[in-house]
Amino acid sequence: ASKEPKASKEPKASKEPKASKEPKASKEPKASKEPKGPKEPKAVKPPPLKDDGPDVKPPPAAAKTGYLRINSKPWTRIYIDGRDTGLTTPQTKISLPAGRHSVTLVNNPFNIKHSFSITIQAGETATKVLDLRNPEQQNE
Numbered sequence: 001a002s003k004e005p006k007a008s009k010e011p012k013a014s015k016e017p018k019a020s021k022e023p024k025a026s027k028e029p030k031a032s033k034e035p036k037g038p039k040e041p042k043a044v045k046p047p048p049l050k051d052d053g054p055d056v057k058p059p060p061a062a063a064k065t066g067y068l069r070i071n072s073k074p075w076t077r078i079y080i081d082g083r084d085t086g087l088t089t090p091q092t093k094i095s096l097p098a099g100r101h102s103v104t105l106v107n108n109p110f111n112i113k114h115s116f117s118i119t120i121q122a123g124e125t126a127t128k129v130l131d132l133r134n135p136e137q138q139n140e
Contacts, residue, residue, distance in 0.1 A: 066120035068094040068103075069127040076105035076112060076132065098122040105132065 070078065071090035078085045080094070081102055087094065089105065097120070104115040112132050120126055 064098045064122050065095055066098050066122050067125040068096055068101075068118065068120060069125050070094065070103070070105075070129075072105055072114075072130045072132050074107055074110055074112070074133060076107045076114070079104040079106065093125070096120045103128070105130065107132070 068080075069092050076089050078087045078089060078091065078094070080096065082104075085094065100117055100119050102115065102117055104113065106113050110132075114130065114132055116128070118126055118128060
């Protein structure tokens with residue numbers, strides 16, 4: 001019983017409307033669409049090559065990115081340069097522009113707010129692991 005409705009729905013939903021639209025539009029658009037497919041990749045490839053020659057800006061921009069690997073005990077919400085990232089620890093690969101960044105870790109239930117600065121090197125991963133538990137919690 002379940003096979004019959006599927007079979008009846010498929011031809012109605014997919015084949016009939018397409019078949020009725022194609023003859024109305026005529027077969028000429030089909031012919032024009034087929035050559036466009038092969039032409040598109042050829043047209044797309046040359047412009048980037050031309051842009052890469054005179055403009056050397058994209059490669060350095062990509063190279064100016066580094067990563068932050070961060071963890072803390074207990075977990076904390078991560079703020080970078082004053083902005084809430086929406087992330088919590090642990091994080092293994094936060095992409096950041098190379099340079100110095102201010103990081104604030106917050107955990108309101110444990111009354112934790114810890115800030116520090118970190119320098120991100122292009123193409124490298126900086127790692128920061130912090131134990132933010134108070135002395136009583138560290139013994140547990």
